[in-house]
Amino acid sequence: MSQTDFKQKYPQIWKRFTPAETLVRYIWYGGIVFIAVWSVSNLDIPWFYFLDAHVQAADLITRMIPPYWPFFLDIIQPLVETLHIATLGTVFTIFLAFPVAILSARNTTFNKTTWFIGRFILVTSRSVNTVVWGLLFVAIFGPGPVAGIFSVAARSIGFVGKLIAEAIEEIDVGAVEAIEATGASKLQILLIGVLPQVMPIILGTIIYRWDINIRESTVLGFVGAGGIGIVLYSSINLFAWHEVSVILVSIFGVVILSEYLSIKARARIT
């Protein structure tokens, strides 16, 4: 077959999208631009503050520097308290998230009602921010670390439970079928057939959540739920910027450390 035959037989133009598809894409682009413009115009932003924003930022930094380092001795205790709140809240989560995940996964839940209950717990837990949980638990338990622990746990159950539930829905059903075929009970099937398969996800998620919880519990003190946040809040209110910088640097150090530990620990999970 000669070159010219090819030219006649096969088309030389190929387009990824039809004209209609291209039009739809441009409509999407236009829509996104419209939403952005509409949002900004609707927000009534005081633009004149932007004029000297860089001056204000520079001023704040000069007031923070040098940090008043002796203040660090005063915040060791609240820092440790913050770590305890995050860690205890995460420990609670370990025990609560797996049962909720069992209820929320379609392949392990008992019936429609239990599935709905599980999903309801997950959605409730996730739709409320840790600080808002803090407000609620301070009202229940009074100010202090107990409220902090409960709010950390309340928020983490949804996060950890959802990820475990998704992992449960993707396990190898063959192994579960085999355990079922031995005459094992429902609970034994969960223990021997399901749990080992999702163990890496459970451990990885819990460690990751512990890392997040340390960051989140630094602000729990703003609403009175214990930890370093209480000190940070009062230092800001007193305009004690030399102290604020000490607190921020300390939080930064703790967060870096927890992230390092979290990465190390998760790398060891096989």
Added chain:
Amino acid sequence: MFIIKGLSKTYPGGVTALEEINLEILEPQVVMVIGSSGAGKSTLIRCINRLIEPTTGSVQLNEVEITTLGKTGLRKARRRMGMIFQEYNLVDRLTVMENVLSGRLGYVSFLQAYRRKYGPEDISAAYELLDRVGLTENCNSRADALSGGQRQRVGIARALMQRPDLLLVDEPTASLDPKTSRQIMRLIVELASERGTPALINIHDVALARSFADRIIGLARGRVAFDGTAAEVSDQVLTEIYGEEDWSATIKNDGSDSSGDENLLSKIEKESSAG
């Protein structure tokens, strides 16, 4: 004593997988079920231990009617039936020993299962089976560290840990190479006959089925199309089960000078039985 009467399964959506299956296994024998994909082999085995619920019919094992059992009764009945799977279906992240001992789950409490606390007779039975299937060394390896053939040996040991009255075996060699397939099949057949346990084995490799079966059952479109000995499997029988094809190489008698797959297979068999 194992008796199936009028067993049918129609899936939601109207696909009929099994139609009026009648089958009796009255003595310890190895029964191979052959048939093309979709003939209902897997459904048949799973309707026996009710991993799939049969639509109608009766399944009796040692005078116990299985199809009407409640939850607890079904669990008790399942303890009497060991199952071996095509994809081995081990719990990958558990050790070989944990997988083998899981065959006793029907006899221990939740707490015992959690603490991996099995009775001394169970432990020694597990060691004996691991020795028998040649995996004593791997007892504490994780299941996902083993090769396909080794994993199926663990699957066999787990099923036999139940000391079953019936072995249900679903395509045990379909994921294995020809040599390992023959070794695994030989192991299943030997263990079944040593222990006097009848075995119902699904298999699509007709040559393999013929060389190990006491009895062969052919399924076609959810019905029993053949029930007889390996020698009775003829050209005509295979056409009935699978449809029109040149079957001469598949049913040719072994030992003669020949060419092609059959020759290669019999050579492999001689090597593996020697080694």
